[in-house]
Amino acid sequence: MKKNRTAIFAFKGNPICFVHVLLNAIDLHEKKAEVKIILEGEATKLIAELRKSEHSLHVLYEKAKELNLIDAVCRACAMKMGVLEVAETEGFRIADDMKGHAGMAPYLAQGYEIITL
Secondary structure, eight states: OOOOEEEEEEOOOOHHHHHHHHHHHHHHHHTTOEEEEEEOGGGGGHHHHHTSTTSTTHHHHHHHHHTTOEEEEEHHHHHHHTOHHHHHHTTOOEEOTBTTBOOSHHHHHTTOEEEEO
16 A cells, blocks of 8 residues: 655744644554655744744644654755754754755656645
């Protein structure tokens, strides 16, 4: 049986949108799917906010980290949003395979379905 593989590319920096990225990734993982979250665009700035224990999404963020669901952070966007060092401190892989950005091609080549939010 083929395993369900999903790569969620998060672009929006709005926590109300990003909560759905976290919830769906965790839910799919718990249902035995292989899930990867890739932070692009304004979503990269959320790293600095969500790592704070007082943030309302901190617990979900930490769970996604513990489950190793956050696969990569876009280098160009993290630099633009001023959070590259924070992303590195959090231990995330910094992706820049597509002219400084995180490309979708490697995920497609590995059989992932791409979802953008």
